[in-house]
Amino acid sequence: MDLGQQLRGVDVGPSALRYAGLARQLKELGYRVEDSGNIDVAIRDAHRGRDFHEPIRISCERIYAEVRKCVDEGHLPIVMGGDHSIAIGTIGGATHLRAVGVVWIDAHADFNTPATSPSGNVHGMPLAILCGHGPASLLHVGRAGAKITPDDVVLISLRAIDRSEGQQLRNQQFGVYTMREVDEQGIGAVTRAALDRLKHHDRLHVSLDMDSIDPMFAPGVGTPVPGGLNTREGHLLMELLSEDGRVSSIDIVEINPLLDERNRTAELAAQLLASLLGKTIL
Secondary structure (H helix, E strand, O other): OOOOOOOOOHHHHHHHHHHOOHHHHHHHOOOOOOOOOOOOOOOHHHOOOOOOHHHHHHHHHHHHHHHHHHHHOOOOOEEEOOOHHHHHHHHHHHOOOOOOEEEEEOOEOOOOOOOOOOOOOHHHOHHHHHOOOOOHHHHOOOOOOOOOOHHHEEEEEEOEOOHHHHHHHHHOOOEEEEHHHHHHHOHHHHHHHHHHHOOOOOOEEEEEEHHHEOOOOOOOOOOOOOOOEOHHHHHHHHHHHHHHOOEEEEEEEOOOHHHOOOOHHHHHHHHHHHHHOOOOOO
C-alpha cells in the first residue's frame, strides 16, 4: 500500500522482499512458509481526490481480517508493506482477542493526528490511531476504538520526532528509546530494558520500519534520517527479540525499491527477519 504517503514505489516493497529470498531463508530455518499473496489495495492514480482515508480504511480492514485469522489458527503472520499505515490493520488484527505488547522500531514516532501533522500523511499517524487518536474513519478498523495503550508499546531507534509528538509521548509515558539511549547504553541494554517494560505481555508484535536503519545501510526508504542503527545493531536487536520467545506477529514496512540500490534494503530486511525468527551466527 502506498496511500499513506506521497512518494511512489513503496507499494512494490513486498515484491522486493520476495525477490530477496525471504521465504527461502525462513524455510532454511525450518519454518513452513505460506505466501498468502497481496491484499487488494486501491490504485492510487485511479482514486479521485487527495483524501486516501477511505481506501486506507478498506485495505486495513482486509489486513485486520487476515491477521486475525492467522493468529486464531496459531500461525505467525508476517505482513509486508507498503507504508506504515498498514500497522492499523496488522496490530488491530493481532490484538483482536487479547492484548499484545508492541515493539515499534522506527526513526519516527508516527504519533501525529490530522491536527498536528505537517504533511497530513497517514503513515505518520498509525501509532496515534491505534491508541485512539486521529481520523474518525480510521479509529474503528476491525473493531471500535483504541487497540493498544501506551503501556503496551515501546519505541526504539527514534531520532526524528515532531514537537507535538514528543509532547504526547512524554504526557502519555510511552517507553521511548531514542538513538541517544542506543548510543549511550548500547542496543543490547536498550532492547533488554524495552522487553522488561513489556514483561506483563505474553505475546509481542514487532513493527519494523526500515528507516530505523541508517540510510548508509538501508537507502531504499522514503523518509531517510541519518544517525540510525547500523547493520550489526539491527541484527542484535532482532536476535534478542527472538531469544525472548514472545514474538507472535510481525510487520515490516517502508521499503521503496525505486529509491534503493540493487535491492540492498530489501535484502537487509529479509536478513533481519531471519534473525528475528531464529537465525544466529553460530
